[in-house]
Amino acid sequence: MPARDQAVRARYAPSPTGPQHIGGIRSALFGWLFARRHGGQFILRIEDTDQKRSVRGSVEQIVEAFAWLGLDIDEGPHVGGDYGPYVQSQRLDQYQRWANWLVEQGHAYRCFATPDELAEMRKAGRGYDRRYRDFPADRSAEQAAQGMAHVIRFKMPLAGTTRGKDLIRGEVAFDNAQLQDAVLLKSDGFPTYHLAHIVDDHAMRISHITRAVEWLPSFPLHLHIWEAFGWEKPQFAHLPVLLNPNGKGKLSKRRQQFADAGGKSVPVLVHEFQSAGYLPEAVVNFLTNIGWNFGDDREVFTNAEAIARFALQDVNPANSAYPIAKLDWLNSQWIQRIHANELASRLKPALEAAGYAVDESLLRRVAPTLQVRLKSLRDVAPMAGFFFADWNDFAAPPAEILIQRKMDAAGTRHILQSALPLLAALDDFSPEAQHAAIAAYAASSGLKNGAVFGSLRAAVSGQRVSPPTFDVMAILGKAESLRRIKLAVAALETAIA
């Protein structure tokens, strides 16, 4: 059991195509957990060899997403490292040099087929027919020297079977006759993924390639390229992917509606989780639990706890439907789990976003009452926003809020008027003291607790749903609580008159 293995280096190598998608993050997370488990490094490399698809600002978004989730990166374009640059468009000379080396060694060849010719071949049903595979070397070099447009293709074996070891699936086998002579270097001098990632993973000493299953079909190609270079191969793990919540198709890149998720808009981009009020701890916990499990039936665990147990061999090879409903539960678990003061500081932005000017010491007193009743940080505004509105502006809520079930205006007014002197008489205005006084009143008056407590709740909070009434009053203070109750009494007077 290697607690430390300096040789372990895993990486996340996304294309900079915009906001970070949760599917990509999940793949990255498994590589990250693996690296951390073995005391290794986790590297970020930007694969921007397709100029058309690159989106400005993507790197910043990736870095922000990882920072928010608490996944630290050891080397990358934003932090540097010994094996940079970590952006492929800055490594072009490497790819060209190695592509030419493969041609010289006879492992690859120049292909002068035009786009029209290729379209023709595709139309005919089969792929590229390898027409330049045996093109004489001298003519090939001559045409290239004349500046004739060409790509460099890899010479795949024409027969036999290629076997590879996948850490998750075990041995996988492919019939070489099915494989094509893939393009390594495009006519614009940019490499394809196939060439670039191998040159980089070798140069950056990557020990374990963790990537999504869609790469499995090109695994044999990559294996042959590694062999052609004569480089020591890393280990491979092809990770399962996330499917839409209904299990149909890969999880969509775009935010969208899913019937199976109750018509709710399902978050898929990292910033959507943040703005929806999910805790990063909950999001990471959620993702870690898909395709991998803690091992002792525990569902709620920290990153550190997961790291201590993580193994790629334990990853479930099957793709999974995106179990988004579980995230709400996990989020509420995490909201209960963090310290109340920590919750307070995380709640502040949500309140401010809702337009409240937040008094931090007040928020610290309110936070404990919210801990068991928030599913999302965003729920704080409807539940407890009233604490942060200007108290001077407080107005009694309408009668339909004040009057509880099976009660009328007169009865409600009577309850509030009776409570007033009882509360006023309390020297200790703690929730417990209030509860004792009011519960005694309810019992002696023959009223249900619900009717009494509910009337008070509505009077002081202005809401039907709120944190526990006596907690609310304790936080508001005796004077403010009494003032609000009197306001409610007055409102009911006019309702009756």
Place this chain on the structure above:
RNA sequence: GCCCCAUUCGUCUAGCGGCCCAGGACGUGGCCCUCUCAAGGCCAAAACAGGGGUUCGAGUCCCCUAUGGGGCACCA
């Protein structure tokens, strides 16, 4: 069309030949607790895709079929 990978409750999963008339979790339903909303506790319904093998014994191994996912680009 060809190739690859996968297949346990609605969903996420445990299970690596006997400990499984299949366990946990979310969700759902019920009960309890309860000042609202929650949280919490208890209970319930709910699955080994189908068919062949191998074996004393199969959810676990093999084959076929079905279904799902992915790939077959000068995208990654």
